[in-house]
Every structure is written in structure tokens, then in C-alpha cells.
Amino acid sequence: MSARDNILARLRAAPSGVPAPPPDVAAWHATTGGMDRETRIARFRANIEAAHAEVHDTDAASWPALLCDLAAAKGVRTLLVGKDAAEGDAMTAHADAKLQVLRYEKPASEWRNGFFDAIDAALTPARSALADTGSLILWPDARAPRLMSLVPPIHFVLLDAASIHADLYEAMTAERWADGMPTNALVISGPSKTADIQQTLAYGAHGPREVIVLLMHGTTT
Amino acid sequence: MSQPIEFHPSFAERSKAAVNDAHLRRSFRGAMDFLQAKRRAQFPDAAELSDLRDLGAAIRRYALANLPDLLEQLEATLTANGVKVHWAETPAEANAIVLDIARRRNAASMVKGKSMVSEEVGLNHAMAAAGIEALETDMGEYIVQLANEAPSHIIMPAIHKTKEQIAELFAAKLPGVAYTDNVDALIRVGREVLRKKFAAADIGLSGVNFAVAETGTIYLVENEGNGRMCTTVPRVHVAITGIEKVVARLEHVVPLNSLLPRSATGQAVETYQNFISGPRKPHELDGPDEVHLILLDNGRTQAYADVQLRATLQCIRCGACMNHCPVYARIGGHAYGTTYPGPIGAIISPHLLGLESTYPLAFASTLCGACAEVCPVRIPIVDILIRLRNEAQARPGSTDATLRGSGAARTGLVSAIWRTWSMIYGRLGLYRLTSWFMSRGRALSPTEQGAWTQSRTPLVPAPKRLRDLLKERRR
Ligand code: SF4
Numbered sequence: 001m002s003a004r005d006n007i008l009a010r011l012r013a014a015p016s017g018v019p020a021p022p023p024d025v026a027a028w029h030a031t032t033g034g035m036d037r038e039t040r041i042a043r044f045r046a047n048i049e050a051a052h053a054e055v056h057d058t059d060a061a062s063w064p065a066l067l068c069d070l071a072a073a074k075g076v077r078t079l080l081v082g083k084d085a086a087e088g089d090a091m092t093a094h095a096d097a098k099l100q101v102l103r104y105e106k107p108a109s110e111w112r113n114g115f116f117d118a119i120d121a122a123l124t125p126a127r128s129a130l131a132d133t134g135s136l137i138l139w140p141d142a143r144a145p146r147l148m149s150l151v152p153p154i155h156f157v158l159l160d161a162a163s164i165h166a167d168l169y170e171a172m173t174a175e176r177w178a179d180g181m182p183t184n185a186l187v188i189s190g191p192s193k194t195a196d197i198q199q200t201l202a203y204g205a206h207g208p209r210e211v212i213v214l215l216m217h218g219t220t221t
Numbered sequence: 222m223s224q225p226i227e228f229h230p231s232f233a234e235r236s237k238a239a240v241n242d243a244h245l246r247r248s249f250r251g252a253m254d255f256l257q258a259k260r261r262a263q264f265p266d267a268a269e270l271s272d273l274r275d276l277g278a279a280i281r282r283y284a285l286a287n288l289p290d291l292l293e294q295l296e297a298t299l300t301a302n303g304v305k306v307h308w309a310e311t312p313a314e315a316n317a318i319v320l321d322i323a324r325r326r327n328a329a330s331m332v333k334g335k336s337m338v339s340e341e342v343g344l345n346h347a348m349a350a351a352g353i354e355a356l357e358t359d360m361g362e363y364i365v366q367l368a369n370e371a372p373s374h375i376i377m378p379a380i381h382k383t384k385e386q387i388a389e390l391f392a393a394k395l396p397g398v399a400y401t402d403n404v405d406a407l408i409r410v411g412r413e414v415l416r417k418k419f420a421a422a423d424i425g426l427s428g429v430n431f432a433v434a435e436t437g438t439i440y441l442v443e444n445e446g447n448g449r450m451c452t453t454v455p456r457v458h459v460a461i462t463g464i465e466k467v468v469a470r471l472e473h474v475v476p477l478n479s480l481l482p483r484s485a486t487g488q489a490v491e492t493y494q495n496f497i498s499g500p501r502k503p504h505e506l507d508g509p510d511e512v513h514l515i516l517l518d519n520g521r522t523q524a525y526a527d528v529q530l531r532a533t534l535q536c537i538r539c540g541a542c543m544n545h546c547p548v549y550a551r552i553g554g555h556a557y558g559t560t561y562p563g564p565i566g567a568i569i570s571p572h573l574l575g576l577e578s579t580y581p582l583a584f585a586s587t588l589c590g591a592c593a594e595v596c597p598v599r600i601p602i603v604d605i606l607i608r609l610r611n612e613a614q615a616r617p618g619s620t621d622a623t624l625r626g627s628g629a630a631r632t633g634l635v636s637a638i639w640r641t642w643s644m645i646y647g648r649l650g651l652y653r654l655t656s657w658f659m660s661r662g663r664a665l666s667p668t669e670q671g672a673w674t675q676s677r678t679p680l681v682p683a684p685k686r687l688r689d690l691l692k693e694r695r696r
Pocket of ligand 1: 535536537538539540541542543564565592595596597598599600
């Protein structure tokens with residue numbers, strides 16, 4: 001018999017314990033109360049700022065100019081954008097001589113060393129966000145690969161204010177996650193941090209030191 | 222079977238050394254007070270916490286009640302997603318699986334995210350023996366590995382070290398690094414050193430917080446980003462977990478992760494919640510092209526076989542029980558000598574290692590119940606500790622002896638005392654006679670009564686028996 005068969009056989013041979021009815025997550029969630037749109041935006045902002053992220057209000061037309069200003073203020077000289085990504089096209093059109101916009105075109109295995117050293121910041125869209133924990137939901141794909149939100153020291157995130165959910169349960173059910181998960185879904189609640197040295201909080205442990213949210217208003221009703 | 226921790230010197234000797242170490246006592250007391258206050262601040266509403274704990278417990282009980290079916294479902298969904306699932310009964314089997322993957326890929330180095338199960342199986346030793354460098358990348362684990370030590374807490378591995386000690390360690394062990402006890406500077410050093418290692422490593426190894434049967438998803442939480450590095454940068458990702466970490470549905474992780482970070486470190490949420498459901502797809506530009514999941518038994522089926530002890534497997538490894546344990550706060554994590562210290566260590570270790578070497582842990586408790594009071598999934602830790610004490614004293618071969626190593630605490634003297642006790646208490650005449658002699662002869666009681674009198678006054682029988690007092694009152 002294989003290890004698998006032995007383990008399963010032992011588990012199946014065990015006596016059944018007290019009955020365990022299916023847990024009702026929906027009923028519990030119903031008691032936590034809903035939030036209107038303005039509350040969701042306000043809570044999202046307060047919570048992610050408390051986690052040391054920056055939030056800047058903008059709209060669909062003016063965010064590239066805002067990003068150029070922020071990049072200049074932070075000394076960002078190279079910005080990574082996804083290939084075939086709409087926000088990448090917008091940035092390419094806006095960038096000036098001070099900001100070099102690079103495309104994530106090749107598989108990471110081919111440019112790993114450059115990737116780890118040369119890039120100051122990356123820009124990705126967020127799929128949606130969560131108010132109660134101040135979190136961004138990223139759904140990486142070929143247009144916004146996984147390492148973009150992890151390797152560069154600064155992560156710019158484009159977020160539509162209309163897409164903010166109250167909490168993870170609401171996001172998961174409204175967006176029907178269980179019907180098909182991507183290779184790597186991410187819920188990100190601020191910049192990378194650690195308190196492993198004497199419980200002292202430090203930012204930029206292994207991931208980005210800064211997470212900067214460009215919060216777009218007025219896109220949908 | 223090789224186990225990483227040796228039980229020499231004894232638990233009693235180690236804990237005695239620990240309570241006499243003022244430095245260690247201060248580190249732990251400070252850290253425990255800090256973590257307790259932070260947890261309290263996260264749960265201001267007692268009723269809300271109570272409901273959430275009920276739900277957390279219900280989710281874990283439901284998963285355990287259906288464990289074999291859920292494991293088979295998990296295997297099927299993961300396989301359909303392109304993840305290779307392996308099963309291991311023992312630490313040696315788990316290590317052999319990792320080695321086999323490493324050899325096939327000609328791997329020379331491995332970066333590791335935080336995984337207590339990898340500590341449990343002694344993976345780093347097994348890799349080193351095979352010439353593969355296994356590097357810890359969680360800052361706390363990295364510090365502990367650099368110091369050649371073991372973690373002293375399951376969530377905060379380097380909790381026993383001060384920043385000055387870490388500063389000295391870095392200056393001594395890392396070429397070109399000068400002494401600094403500035404925490405930001407120390408973290409920057411770790412970041413720079415480990416960045417190069419992530420880029421060069423052949424394999425990334427991680428633990429698992431929950432494995433979702435419904436969708437075939439490995440759910441991992443962390444703050445630093447090293448877990449994401451280990452599961453994204455190397456071409457191969459190997460995740461390892463105990464068989465109990467499965468949950469039935471994706472939505473079940475929501476309440477569990479509402480409890481986990483708040484109970485563990487008193488933070489509302491971790492920086493990264495990482496849902497991994499397969500290797501890199503052909504059109505994707507990063508991520509590993511192989512993902513493996515190793516499901517480890519190592520004694521968990523023994524806990525499962527017993528309806529009472531099965532609750533041990535509800536654990537979500539938050540560490541709140543140790544943060545609130547008066548014994549752990551005083552002796553620290555290393556004195557336990559096991560991978561998992563504190564109350565959870567006392568109740569899970571007997572299944573992993575046998576009662577022979579671990580029964581003293583069940584006795585190292587005041588039974589105050591602080592652990593069970595904070596446990597987010599309502600494990601009846603005190604009842605389980607008492608049960609393990611009984612198992613440790615059970616007569617081998619009797620119906621009370623059901624575990625590996627049952628009866629290990631039994632000695633001839635103790636059994637003889639209890640045999641005599643039950644004989645006296647079972648016969649009224651004998652009982653009256655004995656108690657008469659005890660009360661009259663109380664002056665003869667020894668003043669030295671072994672461990673009892675080390676810190677307590679000697680036990681002396683009462684001058685008058687209860688029946689004598691009652692007789693006087695009736696007169
Ligand atoms: S036993 Fe309970 S309190 Fe202790 S680590 Fe496990 S879940 Fe947390």
C-alpha cells in the first residue's frame with residue numbers, strides 16, 4: 001500500500017465524532033452589516049493609509065500626469081508597465097525624458113538579474129479592493145505579471161473607486177471566485193513589512209517599501 | 222526516523238535553566254505583554270469575537286469530520302490545476318520527496334518561506350546532508366538560522382533575541398556588514414543579502430495556511446513578501462503541510478483569516494494573502510513551472526483516531542495559546558525541546574514524537590485555561606492536557622492506554638502508592654484505621670517531601686479527622 005492509501009485508510013477507520021453541520025459563513029457575514037459606497041471608499045482609504053500606503057484621488061483622464069509628478073517627486077527614473085496593458089499605453093504617451101517607461105515583455109526567467117536591480121517602480125491595475133481591511137485585490141496575468149507587485153521598491157496601483165467591496169467575503173461571492181481561480185490571486189494590504197526584530201515595525205522587508213494607490217473617481221455610477 | 226530535536230538535557234533541566242536566565246525572562250515577558258495587549262485591542266467586542274470563534278471552530282470541525290473525502294477532493298482539484306500532490310507518512314518520506322524533486326531538477330539551492338512543518342521534518346538537515354543549501358528567508362527565521370538555533374515561537378521565531386544580539390550576529394556572520402542596532406538598517410541588510418538568493422535559487426519551499434478542497438488552492442499569508450518570492454521566483458515551488466490544514470470551501474478562509482492575524486500578532490490583516498492555484502500557464506510571464514504539495518501525516522492520524530484528541534487538529538497555528546501561557550512566558554520556546562512549543566506543542570507533540578519523550582509537557586501546565594480561552598477555534602486544550610496526563614500514567618495494555626508511549630510516566634513507586642490508596646479507600650474498616658493512625662501520628666510526617674517541599678511547606682495530616690469533627694458537633 002502507498003503512503004496515500006495508508007493515510008486515507010487510517011482516517012476512514014477512525015470513529016465518526018460528534019456531527020459537524022456545514023458552517024454558515026453567509027449567515028455570519030449578514031450580521032456584520034453592509035456599507036454604502038461613500039463609507040466603503042472612506043474605510044478603504046483610512047485602513048490602507050494606517051498600513052502605511054499612500055492614496056491619491058484622481059480620475060480617468062488625469063492620473064497619468066499625477067503619476068508623472070509623483071514619480072518625479074520620489075526620484076523614480078524607470079517605471080515598469082505590463083505589455084499590451086492600457087495603462088502602459090497611457091504612460092508611454094505621457095512620459096517625458098525624466099521617466100523611462102519599460103514594458104514587461106519577456107518571461108522573468110530571461111531577465112531575472114536586471115529585474116532585481118534596475119527598476120525603481122511598477123504600475124499595475126487592481127481588480128478591486130476591500131474596505132474593512134484596506135486591501136487591494138490583484139489578479140495577475142500576462143498584462144500585469146506577479147513580480148510587478150513584489151520586486152520593485154515602489155508599487156503604483158490604479159484603482160477604480162467604484163470597485164471597492166465591503167470585505168473579502170463580499171468580493172469573493174460577488175466576483176464568483178470559486179468558479180475559477182487564476183494562477184495567483186493576491187490580496188495586498190500595504191507595503192511589505194516585518195516586526196521580527198524585537199517587535200519593531202520596519203517597512204520594505206522583501207517586497208515594495210511603498211504602495212501608492214491612484215484612486216480613480218467618477219468612472220462608473 | 223530522524224528527528225531534529227534531541228531530548229537532552231531533560232525538559233525539567235532546560236526549564237530550570239530558562240527561568241534562571243534573567244535576559245531571556247525579560248525578552249519573553251516584554252514580548253508576551255506586547256502581543257497580549259495587541260490582541261486585546263483587535264477584539265473590542267466580546268460578542269462579535271465569540272460568534273467568530275464559534276464559526277471558526279465549526280469550519281475546522283466540519284473539515285475534520287470530512288477529512289478523508291476532502292483530502293481526496295483536494296488532490297483531484299489540485300491535480301486538475303496542474304499541481305503535483307504527494308503523500309508522506311513520516312518525516313523521512315517527506316524529505317525523500319523533496320530530495321527527489323531537487324535531484325530531478327539538478328537543484329543546488331532552495332529558498333524557504335516560513336514553514337513549521339519543514340522544521341518538524343528536519344528538512345534543512347536533510348537538504349544539507351544531500352549537499353543542497355536550504356536558506357530561510359523570513360527575517361526571523363533567517364536570523365535564527367544564521368545563529369544556528371531553532372525558532373522559539375511559531376509566529377515570531379526570533380522573539381528570544383534582542384536587537385543588540387542580532388546586530389552582533391550580523392556583524393560577525395555577514396562579510397562587510399558593520400555593527401548597527403538600527404532596526405531599519407538591519408532589515409535592509411537582510412533584504413539585500415536575500416534578494417540575491419531569491420534570484421539564484423532553484424527551488425522555493427513554503428508552508429500552507431489552508432488548502433482549499435473546492436478550488437484546489439494553496440492559501441498562504443505573510444507580511445514580508447518572502448513567501449511570495451519563494452512561491453514566484455524559482456522555477457519549482459514545493460509546498461508542505463500537515464494533512465489537517467484542508468478546508469472544504471474557498472469562503473471558509475474568510476472567517477479563519479479574520480481570526481488568525483488578530484489572534485496571532487494583533488494585526489487586523491497580513492500584508493499578503495496569496496492564493497496559489499497552479500503553476501505558470503503558457504502565456505504567463507512569471508511564476509514557477511512546477512508546483513508540488515506534500516501532505517504529511519507524522520502521527521496526525523493517531524490524534525484523528527480518537528474522538529477527543531481529534532480536536533487538536535483544529536489548530537490554525539496562530540500561537541495565541543503560547544502568548545497567553547504563564548508557563549511559556551517564563552521558560553520560553555526552547556525549553557520545550559519540540560518544534561511546537563507552548564500549549565499547542567504540549568498537545569500535538571505526543572502524536573508526532575510519542576509520549577515517551579513528550580509527556581512532561583502535558584504536566585508543565587497550571588491548567589489555568591488561558592490558552593483555551595483565547596484559542597480562536599475553541600480547542601479544549603485543558604481537557605486534552607488532562608487526558609494526556611492520564612495516558613502517560615495508564616497501565617500499558619489497558620483500555621486507558623491508546624497512544625504511542627502511553628504509560629511512559631508510570632513508575633513502580635507511583636503505581637504502588639495508587640494501588641495502596643485504592644485498597645484503603647475501598648475498605649471502610651481499613652480506611653478508618655488508617656486515617657486514625659494518620660491523624661494521631663501527624664508529628665511523624667517527614668519534613669522533606671521531595672519536589673513538593675522545594676517551594677512549599679510540608680503536607681501534614683489534620684489533627685482531627687472529618688468524622689471526629691462531625692462526632693464532636695453532634696454531641
Ligand atoms: S491551539 Fe488554538 S490558540 Fe494555540 S496555536 Fe492552535 S489555534 Fe492558536
